[in-house]
Amino acid sequence: MLALAFIGDLSMGRPTDHSHRTAWLAARLAAEDGGTDRDCQSAHDVSLLRWSGCTANAAGFDQLLGDDVAGRDALFEMTLPINAERAAAIVPLAEIHCEVSGEIASQLGMDDQVEAGLRNIFETWDGRGNPGRLRADDVPPVVYHVALASDLEILSRARGLEAALEKIASLSDEKYPAPLVQRLQRTAPQWLATLDENQPQGPTQDLTLVGRDVPLELIADVADLKLPWLAGQSRQVAACAAATAAQLGLDANTQALLQRAGLIHAIGRAALPNHLWERTGRLTAADRERVRLMPYWTFRAASHIPVLKAEADLASYAYERLDGSGHFRSLSAAALTVPHRIIATAVALVALRSPRPWRPAFDAAGAAQVLRDEAAQGRFDAEVVEAALAALAGSRPRTPAKAAISLSAREADVLRRISLGESNKEVARVLEISPSTVRTHIESVFRKLECSTRAAATLKAFTLGLI
Structure with missing residues (x-):
């Protein structure tokens, strides 16, 4: 989790203590919101894994914004102009991010609450978020805890505390619920002062990293x-x-x-x-x-x-x-x-x-x-x-592991090609089959792997030893 938090912060153009500071804030906001110990732990863990899907959509953001690192930094500092065309282009990139980070949580053996938070991390109170356009109480509460903590951490650095709280207040009942914003307004100055005095470089003292050991x-x-x-x-x-x-x-x-x-x-x-x-x-x-x-x-x-x-x-x-x-x-x-x-x-x-x-x-x-x-x-x-x-x-070619999921030889060939970023037409040309046949194989692979994006299918196939 620490490695993924580090990679995520780098990918987003954030300081490398961003995820740790957000985790500290989110856990306290969950407690202030009446959350249980499990809720606080989930807020902490979702914060550390929030950006774990960022590498998967980096190519798309680089094409869209000209620089995937600086562009996303501006996006989350809320300084990037968003027109209708750009907003539409961001939707599939958000879907990739959420699916991959959710898959990572599954691989790490995280609590179901953590996985649900990551799979819905860009949902908003008004139903205009991604990937499922959930609204209000249908959004997992941990999403609001982490989104508010992250925005406070980012905006207070970029604009100062007073301006950050003003911007957050303007998004009440739009991005996050108003009562939660009011709780944050009361506690944010003290929390940030405490953070600045005692920078967390790892798990907070009262919360621990959870999950199972997984291969590096x-x-x-x-x-x-x-x-x-x-x-x-x-x-x-x-x-x-x-x-x-x-x-x-x-x-x-x-x-x-x-x-x-x-x-x-x-x-x-x-x-x-x-x-x-x-x-x-x-x-x-x-x-x-x-x-x-x-x-x-x-x-x-x-x-x-x-x-x-x-x-x-x-x-x-x-x-x-x-x-x-x-x-x-x-x-x-x-x-x-x-x-x-x-x-x-x-x-x-x-x-x-x-x-x-x-x-x-x-x-x-x-x-x-x-x-x-x-x-x-x-x-x-x-x-x-x-x-x-x-x-x-x-050396010998890697032998696919015996997994509960089984791909045909042709499905594995197609998956191996799309994992390298090849389009359906490029795969069809290399494998000497039609693009429609490639599409059929991809749909079958997605169904078997329970994925809807190429990035998530690639990650899951590698972790299962299928390619």
């Missing part, structure tokens, strides 16, 4: 949803890094650490807008500097997610190069350990073997030649490169 792959899959063509690649990096360590004879603990670091190496990407990664031309100097910060943000995760401190630290070396040309530290060979060299080589190899918007995937021979050339020029460790190539050559 869930974090990898959520991070990879940010760019459709990245689906499953953090898993591939993790497997390649661990296998390379085994090839080099490193101990089991180091192999496991590299595997976990590979799974979370891309979480810092959430801080950067999608268009930086999808340009076909050369980046400007300013944009290159922004890209260099991706591993920095992965490193910063360590301070917010203590249980992943070692993994986040190692993952932040994923783009260093032996000649000092990498980022974000620009270290040279003497400062880079074997695990540092392994994670960097694994990331580069998987990227070369995968398609990008500006180039097709390299075949095995082509990727090997590129890496060997880079090693000859002093950017990669030649021994590690050979170990990684041997590990990848000896």
Whole structure:
């Protein structure tokens, strides 16, 4: 949950303590509203997971607003002009967000109240919200607690407390119920003062994180949803890094650490807008500097997610190069350990073997030649490169797990293609079937997975081991 909160805050352009502060406020607002301990816990947990679906619709917001991070930041600071056309375009993006965050709550084994809150997180008192146009008392109360707490946290930073409360009051019986707004008006000054004196960096003292242990792959899959063509690649990096360590004879603990670091190496990407990664031309100097910060943000995760401190630290070396040309530290060979060299080589190899918007995937021979050339020029460790190539050559395709849900071979093929962001026409061309047949298979997949969006189907299929 802490990792997902961190990714969510980055995706929304928010300070990385936003979700923690919102959780603290929402739990107290639920109590002030006469809520039970369960209600307070739900408000806390929904706050931490509220933005967990943000990576899934990042591509849509980037296309709509030109910058998915800054655009959504403006949207929730209520400074983004919303005309009818833009409002209509946001609806399906909200649906994707709600379905994915609800699925994440299900995977985490959260309370039903938490899942219901996340699946309806953009509903409003007046019935104009999303995704189901619920109104008034049909909206789960936790939605109001979290929405009010989040708006107070965001607007008080952006406009000051007095202006924030005025804006919130203007939305009474429109976005949230008036009696709840009145309760917040009485308590907000004291709560914010307390927050500012004692910044919560993790679960509040009187509330704990709940749920079940789940594979770290869930974090990898959520991070990879940010760019459709990245689906499953953090898993591939993790497997390649661990296998390379085994090839080099490193101990089991180091192999496991590299595997976990590979799974979370891309979480810092959430801080950067999608268009930086999808340009076909050369980046400007300013944009290159922004890209260099991706591993920095992965490193910063360590301070917010203590249980992943070692993994986040190692993952932040994923783009260093032996000649000092990498980022974000620009270290040279003497400062880079074997695990540092392994994670960097694994990331580069998987990227070369995968398609990008500006180039097709390299075949095995082509990727090997590129890496060997880079090693000859002093950017990669030649021994590690050979170990990684041997590990990848000896790897077997992932065997789908036995799950309660069964997809046909063709359904799995279609799902695998749409998980990479391909349109129905593109899938039809690759698989040599008609677009209508693709549509039929997608409808069947959605029905079996109980999903209505491609992003949610992708996440569920990966977590169930179906693709």
